Amino acid sequence: MDFIVDAQQLGKTFEGKAGTVEALRGIDLQLEPGEFVSLIGPSGCGKSTLLRLIGDLLQPTTGSLAVNGKTPQQARIEGDYGIAFQKATLLDWRTVQRNVELPLELAGVEAHARAARTDELLDMVGLADFADHHPWQLSGGMQQRVAIARALSQRPPLLLMDEPFGALDEMTRESMQQELMRIWRDTATTVVFVTHSIPEAVFLSTRVVVMSPRPGRITDRIDIGLPQPRDSGIRESERFFELLTQVREQLRSSDSVS
Amino acid sequence: MSAFRSGGAYSPGRMAAATESGSNTALKRVLAVAAILALLVALWEGYKLLGRATGGTWPFTELEMRPRPGNNSMPHVWDVVAALFGPHRRGGDPLILVMASAVLFTLREALVGFLVGGAFGFALGVLFVRSQATERAFMPYVVASQTIPIIAIAPMVVIWGRQLDVPSWLSVAVIAAFLTFFPVAINTVRGLRSPEATATELFHSYAASPSQRLWKLQVPAALPYIFTSMKISASASVVGAIVGELPAGFGEGLGRALLNYNQVFAADPTKLYAAVLMAAMGGIVFVGLITLAERFTLAGRVREASL
Amino acid sequence: MSSRRLIPPVLAFAGVIGLWEAVVRLFDIQAFILPAPSAIWTAFIETWEIVWSYGFRTLMEALGGLLGGTVAGVLIAGAVARWSTIRLGAMPFSAAVNAMPIVATAPILNQLFGLTSPVSKMAVVAVMVFFPVMANTARGLAEVDPSELELMRAMAASPFTILRRVRIPNALPFFFSAMKVAVPLSLIGAIIAEYFGGPQDVLGQYITNRAQLFQFPDAWAAILVASLLGIGMYSIVLLAERLFMPWHVSLRLQA
Numbered sequence: 001m002d003f004i005v006d007a008q009q010l011g012k013t014f015e016g017k018a019g020t021v022e023a024l025r026g027i028d029l030q031l032e033p034g035e036f037v038s039l040i041g042p043s044g045c046g047k048s049t050l051l052r053l054i055g056d057l058l059q060p061t062t063g064s065l066a067v068n069g070k071t072p073q074q075a076r077i078e079g080d081y082g083i084a085f086q087k088a089t090l091l092d093w094r095t096v097q098r099n100v101e102l103p104l105e106l107a108g109v110e111a112h113a114r115a116a117r118t119d120e121l122l123d124m125v126g127l128a129d130f131a132d133h134h135p136w137q138l139s140g141g142m143q144q145r146v147a148i149a150r151a152l153s154q155r156p157p158l159l160l161m162d163e164p165f166g167a168l169d170e171m172t173r174e175s176m177q178q179e180l181m182r183i184w185r186d187t188a189t190t191v192v193f194v195t196h197s198i199p200e201a202v203f204l205s206t207r208v209v210v211m212s213p214r215p216g217r218i219t220d221r222i223d224i225g226l227p228q229p230r231d232s233g234i235r236e237s238e239r240f241f242e243l244l245t246q247v248r249e250q251l252r253s254s255d256s257v258s
Numbered sequence: 259m260s261a262f263r264s265g266g267a268y269s270p271g272r273m274a275a276a277t278e279s280g281s282n283t284a285l286k287r288v289l290a291v292a293a294i295l296a297l298l299v300a301l302w303e304g305y306k307l308l309g310r311a312t313g314g315t316w317p318f319t320e321l322e323m324r325p326r327p328g329n330n331s332m333p334h335v336w337d338v339v340a341a342l343f344g345p346h347r348r349g350g351d352p353l354i355l356v357m358a359s360a361v362l363f364t365l366r367e368a369l370v371g372f373l374v375g376g377a378f379g380f381a382l383g384v385l386f387v388r389s390q391a392t393e394r395a396f397m398p399y400v401v402a403s404q405t406i407p408i409i410a411i412a413p414m415v416v417i418w419g420r421q422l423d424v425p426s427w428l429s430v431a432v433i434a435a436f437l438t439f440f441p442v443a444i445n446t447v448r449g450l451r452s453p454e455a456t457a458t459e460l461f462h463s464y465a466a467s468p469s470q471r472l473w474k475l476q477v478p479a480a481l482p483y484i485f486t487s488m489k490i491s492a493s494a495s496v497v498g499a500i501v502g503e504l505p506a507g508f509g510e511g512l513g514r515a516l517l518n519y520n521q522v523f524a525a526d527p528t529k530l531y532a533a534v535l536m537a538a539m540g541g542i543v544f545v546g547l548i549t550l551a552e553r554f555t556l557a558g559r560v561r562e563a564s565l
Numbered sequence: 566m567s568s569r570r571l572i573p574p575v576l577a578f579a580g581v582i583g584l585w586e587a588v589v590r591l592f593d594i595q596a597f598i599l600p601a602p603s604a605i606w607t608a609f610i611e612t613w614e615i616v617w618s619y620g621f622r623t624l625m626e627a628l629g630g631l632l633g634g635t636v637a638g639v640l641i642a643g644a645v646a647r648w649s650t651i652r653l654g655a656m657p658f659s660a661a662v663n664a665m666p667i668v669a670t671a672p673i674l675n676q677l678f679g680l681t682s683p684v685s686k687m688a689v690v691a692v693m694v695f696f697p698v699m700a701n702t703a704r705g706l707a708e709v710d711p712s713e714l715e716l717m718r719a720m721a722a723s724p725f726t727i728l729r730r731v732r733i734p735n736a737l738p739f740f741f742s743a744m745k746v747a748v749p750l751s752l753i754g755a756i757i758a759e760y761f762g763g764p765q766d767v768l769g770q771y772i773t774n775r776a777q778l779f780q781f782p783d784a785w786a787a788i789l790v791a792s793l794l795g796i797g798m799y800s801i802v803l804l805a806e807r808l809f810m811p812w813h814v815s816l817r818l819q820a
Contacts, residue, residue, distance in 0.1 A: 057459050077465040085456040092559050093478045106464045106474070136560040283653070290654025291661075325677035332677070395577070405792050407749075410756040410769065414776040414784050421779065422598060489664070497666045501757050505773060512669065516761070520672040527676070534673055538665035545664035 004068055004158055004190045005031040005054055011062035012049055022215040023049045027063065029209065029218065033157065036184060036191045038201035038208045040247065042255060046216025047194045048162050054192060055083055055160050068157060079107060081158040082151030086166045088143035090135040090150075097122070097131040100150045107154065121149040124183060141172040145179065152187060159184075159191045166196065174232065177203055181230050198251070202243045203230060210247065212254040219254035222246060299335050306332055333528045338535065341528035353532055357515060360533075361540035364503065364511035367427045368495040368544070371434025376488055379439040383446025383480075384472065393447070403440050408433065409494060412502035426509065430502040434495035438488070445487035449480025482559075485552040489545050496541045512537045600782040608782035609789060616771070620790045623768040626683045627755040627798075630690020631747065637691065638698030639740070645699065646706035646732070659700045667693045668754065671761040680763050689758040694747040701743035705736030741806045748798045756791065 010027035013020055023046040031037055039047040052058040053065060056072035067075035075081065082103075090099045100121055101114045109117075122128045125145040135143055144164055151159060165173045177200060184191055195201050201208045202224055210220040224243055226234055234240055308317070309327025316323055325331055333341075346353040382400075386393035412433050419429035453475055461471045503513025516537065519530040582602050588594070589601035596604060609616070645655045671689045678685035709731055717727045759769030768787055775784040 052459075055463055057462055076463060079465070081463070083460065083463045085459070087454065087456055089454065089456045089460055091457070091475070091478065093481075093556070095558070102474075103464050106461075106466045106470055134558045134560075286650075287653050287657055290650060291658050292654075294654045294658050398577075405796055406788070407753045407756060407791050407795060410753050410791060411772065411784075411788055412757075413760060413773045414781075414788075417773075417776040418781065493664050493666070497668055497757070500666055500669060501760055504760050505777065512666075516669060516672055520676075520761070523672075523676055530672060530676070534669050537669040541665035542661050 002032070003030045003066070004033045005029065005192065006066040007050075007053075007063065008065075009063035010050075010053065010060050010065055012046070012053060012058065013061045024053075025215040025217050027216070027218060031190060031192070033190050034188060036193065036204055036206045038193045038195055038205040039211060040195055040198065040201045040208060041211030041216065041251070042213050043196075044214045044216075045211040046214065047211055050211075050216070051160050051162055051192060051194050054158075055081060075158075079103070079154045080156055081160055082154065082156045083160045084144070084147045084151045084162070084164045086163040088135070088140075088147040090143055090146055092135050095132050095134055096127060096138070096146050099135065099146055100153060102150060103153045117153060121153055124152075124186065125149045125179065139172075140168050141176055144168070144176060148180070148183065152183070152189070155187070157189060159189045161191060161193045163194050163196060165200065173200070178232065180204065185229060198244055198247050199235070202226075202240060202247060203235060208247055210250045210254060220250045222250065302332070302335060306334070330524075330527060333531060338528050338531040341526070342532040342535070346529070353529060354536065357533055357536035360510055360512050360515040361536055363509060364496065364499045364513070365540060365544055367430040367502075367511070368434045368492075368499040371431035371436075372438050372488075372492055372495045374431070375435030375438030376442050376491070378435070379442030380446050380484065382439070382443040383450060386443070386447050387450045387476070388468070388472075397447075400440050400443055403436075408436050409498045409501060412498045413505040416502045417505055426502070430499045433498045433502055437494045437498050438491040441487045441491050442484060445483040446480055449483030450476040452483065453479045481555060482552075485548070485556070489548050489552075492545050492548055493541055496544060500537070512540065596779075596781055600785060604782040605785045605789070608780075609786035612783055612786055616768075616787050616790050619766055619768045619771050619787070620794055622683070622764075622766060623752070623755050623759065623791075624794055626686040626758070626767070627690055627751040629683065629687035630755065631694055631751040633687060634691035634694030634751075635698050635744070635747065638695045638743075639702050641695075642699045642702035642706060642736075645703040649707075652703065652707065655703070656700060659696045662692075662696050663700075668757050668761075671758045674758075675762055683764075686755055686758040686763065690751045690754040693754040694751055697746050697750070698740070698743045701739045702736055705739030706732045709735050737810050741802065741810065744802050744805075745799065748802050749795050752791065752795050752798060 007027050007029040010024060010029075011022070012024040013022045027050060029050075039050060041047050049058060053060055054067055054072060056067075056076040065072055068080045070078070070080070090096075091102070094102070097115075097118055101118045104114045104117060118131075119128070122131055125148060127142060127145055127149070130138065130142065135146070138146070147164065151161075165176050168176060180191075181204065191204075193201070193204060205224050208222045208224060209218055210222065211217065212219045222243070226237075226239060226243070305323075306327045306329075309323050312323075314323055314326065314328065315321060329337075342354045342357075343352055345351065346356040350356070386397065412430070415433055416426050416429045419432075420426060450472075457475060457479075458471070461475055466474070500512045500516070503509060503511045504517070512533075515533050516530070519533045523530050586602050589599060594601075641655075645652045668689060670692065671685070674688040675685045678688055706728075713731050713735075714727065717731055722730070755767075756769035756772075759767050760773060763770070765771075765774065768791055772784050772787045772791075775781070775787065
């Protein structure tokens with residue numbers, strides 16, 4: 001059980017009214033615990049599909065996939081991962097507090113323990129003062145922080161994120177990235193992060209996985225050897241720009257491969 | 259932590275401003291409604307004034323003003339209000355009390371049917387969402403039933419019921435149940451299916467059971483839809499009840515009352531106007547109660563700006 | 566809806582009708598308890614002329630009220646959308662009127678406009694139709710995307726141009742969704758307004774009179790006519806919608 005995600009020759013094909021769509025082909029990916037891995041690629045390259053396969057929200061057509069040493073379904077049932085989407089997807093009839101404790105409630109944790117854990121989580125994301133607010137009263141960035149707190153409520157070893165900062169403006173985005181780095185360090189989770197943004201991928205990750213257009217294949221795995229902890233100063237370093245260029249060129253060349 | 263510079267539509271700054279003007283807007287709204295009522299009263303009395311001045315014809319023409327502006331057909335607003343507090347017949351109780359009991363009589367019939375129809379409609383909606391097969395089989399009937407003018411056949415149903423020895427109030431309750439059942443079922447289905455795809459994925463990621471998903475995601479999401487259709491059905495139920503009471507003018511409900519005061523219109527028009535006013539209030543109170551229940555249940559959610 | 570998908574409901578419908586007929590015959594159920602479909606159909610054919618001519622009169626009442634209520638509704642909607650202070654009062658007022666049983670005003674309108682005149686029934690329908698049309702159209706005219714308005718102002722467009730090119734197209738979906746409510750409502754409103762008295766040669770009175778004489782098959786035949794009229798009117802609204810708003814997203818998704 002060395003790898004927290006072990007995909008071998010993973011493939012996914014969709015049958016639809018418009019015919020057959022091969023979203024992923026031959027995905028080989030092994031993730032070690034504690035990594036921060038970004039999946040980056042053009043639209044339609046299947047990165048979100050791959051994320052959902054890991055989360056057992058979709059089932060593979062070919063190949064094998066093990067999550068935390070179990071089948072993805074087992075991992076899902078045992079709450080081995082938390083997930084955050086581009087839309088924060090908070091329940092608007094619940095307060096922030098009740099939103100964060102949703103997974104615990106569904107898992108049958110009793111009220112006292114839930115409240116304690118929720119307080120912890122809200123402190124961690126800096127929203128302790130907003131526990132009794134409703135989602136509509138929060139800005140986009142704050143809502144995403146609630147979503148992240150919720151995703152971590154059961155202390156999962158794995159965190160799946162599907163372009164969570166995609167809908168935010170640049171400045172909020174950068175401060176959220178900073179936040180995420182701190183949370184990642186403090187909780188020591190493994191993160192699989194889908195993104196469109198090259199600077200975001202390079203800033204956050206220990207490894208960037210570049211994908212090709214449909215049918216999605218992995219065209220490169222780039223180790224990001226930037227120093228930890230990642231602070232905003234790194235964005236202006238030479239090494240950062242070199243890595244940005246490396247990823248960009250890889251994307252461009254895989255684009256012309258199709 | 260000021261990490262929310264992006265603002266967005268609902269940043270706390272905006273929220274504070276909104277609550278401040280919230281009470282202001284409520285006051286303005288009350289004043290605006292009062293202004294409209296005052297305007298209508300002014301139009302009414304103005305029309306009558308014109309009629310008195312020209313002797314009942316449109317100015318500069320020989321055309322008679324229709325409706326007739328005289329006190330026999332269009333009493334003064336204050337006379338109608340006075341009639342409300344006067345006796346309902348010689349030596350009788352105040353009209354307002356008599357009408358209030360008529361309103362309660364009719365509302366009781368409507369309420370029973372409304373609640374039963376609503377409960378069953380909700381249950382059917384849940385069933386449809388749980389079992390696609392059931393929905394495919396029966397939804398066409400639910401939709402088709404909307405084409406039958408149920409309110410329009412209310413009197414017939416009451417007469418029919420009487421033939422089968424069904425008490426009239428029960429026939430009326432059944433009508434109200436029908437008026438509520440189908441729209442609530444349709445709106446329940448719509449509401450249960452309203453959550454976005456990511457919300458369903460979220461619940462799947464928590465390995466939530468179907469019943470957890472129903473009660474913690476789908477039903478709360480459906481409540482606004484259900485309340486909206488219930489308000490409409492409530493109003494329709496009252497209409498159905500009144501109309502259903504008409505054929506024999508049975509009981510002491512609004513149907514009977516309207517028929518009675520219609521008969522004495524020639525002698526005293528104010529009583530009919532007062533009766534209609536009370537009927538109107540009855541409907542408004544009924545829907546108003548549901549609206550209050552709605553406000554309470556949906557507290558905290560974003561309320562759609564109703565201008 | 567593809568024709569193949571219609572087959573199961575149609576078969577099921579035929580099955581229900583067949584079962585109904587069988588049960589009535591088998592148990593010799595009296596017509597005043599539950600008329601057989603065949604009896605209703607016979608009545609429909611035999612009373613064809615009467616029922617359709619009465620239906621026509623009721624339809625005229627409905628259309629007259631629909632026209633008056635819709636025109637008034639659209640005009641007032643323009644004023645309401647233009648001045649937000651009026652809007653603040655008009656919307657709750659409209660909600661309150663929708664809550665009340667408008668048909669209760671029928672006796673008064675009968676007295677004011679004459680018991681035998683169709684105008685009194687039209688007046689009831691007009692009031693019923695006015696408020697949904699006004700409220701929805703006002704929303705459509707007022708709730709325009711602010712960026713569209715900014716674009717217009719940047720091009721120095723006059724308020725009238727803005728009305729024509731932005732507000733009215735924006736309001737069309739709202740208007741049509743109001744009409745989908747108003748049109749069936751107008752027919753039902755005409756029928757129940759008739760119950761408060763007036764000429765006997767109209768659908769509502771016919772239904773009740775036949776019922777009081779326990780001639781239920783005749784009554785159901787008339788109800789069938791009312792349903793058909795309602796469906797016909799609604800279909801016309803759908804057609805008009807497709808004509809005036811071929812671009813609308815909801816229609817594209819249906820196709």
